Amino acid sequence: MNTAPAASSAPAGGPRWLTDEEQRVWRSYIEAATLLEDHLDRQLQRDAGMPHVYYGLLVKLAESPHRRLRMTELAMSAKITRSRLSHAIARLEKSGWVRREDCPSDKRGQFAVLTDEGQEVLDRHAPGHVDAVRQAVFDRLTPEQQKSLGEIMRIVAEGLQPNGAGADLPWLR
Amino acid sequence: MNTAPAASSAPAGGPRWLTDEEQRVWRSYIEAATLLEDHLDRQLQRDAGMPHVYYGLLVKLAESPHRRLRMTELAMSAKITRSRLSHAIARLEKSGWVRREDCPSDKRGQFAVLTDEGQEVLDRHAPGHVDAVRQAVFDRLTPEQQKSLGEIMRIVAEGLQPNGAGADLPWLR
DNA sequence: TGGTGGAAGTTGAGAGTTCAAGCAATATTG
């Protein structure tokens, strides 16, 4: 959803428009990404009572030593801003799935800790979520396509990473 | 962000967990999608004063006959709900980039029409947006990868489409 | 022709996100 004046590319320094084929690829990407995010959000909101991102946060915590992570680490790992994470953790705390703990070695620091309830919610709804992901993505792709998707997305993600040879951001603002 | 108890898959009817490799692919997808959407939103918000989705709506209108589309058609084409579109068009109307028009043949119907101002905003910011997309995606992928990405995302999108051999939804609720 | 069911679109409230500003604690530097 974004480009195309008339023909393909401009003569010299003008904007390098997307070719028709590039446009088709981009459009497919946007559509799939929109539908997929929407689909997973809806599935998890219905079944587990939280959006997809929040579920992802619980998973990250569950995989971490002592089920805990510093706020900034969690934010970086989930690729979201600290602000967004602050609000998210506040909400997850209200639901009883996460608890905050002070960091002993740095009085500014906070740990987000997965509670037992949080772990239970995760255990209870993981199968349904995996199914949704399978049905929407993996079951429809050949092994080669899956591999390809992984490589492609890894490249794109790296390019947008604060460090990743591309950006100059102090990490997402 | 979502799956993995310990090993790969369960014996019988149990949930089919993602393999380690599938998990890596999925993680890469989520990260790239999150970073990309964030990046484009920020770019467009800064330069053009609207989020990526809204920009996409203007593009759809610009490509349509008489720069207009019925609300439902626009919503379907952009893969968003009617409700979301209603709010979005209200906002774009306030900004002066879109105007609503009654449909003569169906008194319930509304057209969303791109205004001249809207077209100008689009013309003014398209180059910057194309650049952003190129830098983040196309410049980093080989032609084969681009082709592959297109095929993969087309498949995923089709699977989540209301009709597309998969869902039973009255089109997104 | 007058119900009745469905389609088109909107609305408002609640939830989530962004952005800029802010506070407190740590690191750095002269």
Next chain:
DNA sequence: CAATATTGCTTGAACTCTCAACTTCCACCA
């Protein structure tokens, strides 16, 4: 060691999105 800059995280307001009504109008059919 006292300024000063930086880091870690939070906050509130403005904005966007979702969900569940709700209104209006069309289409169908007896």
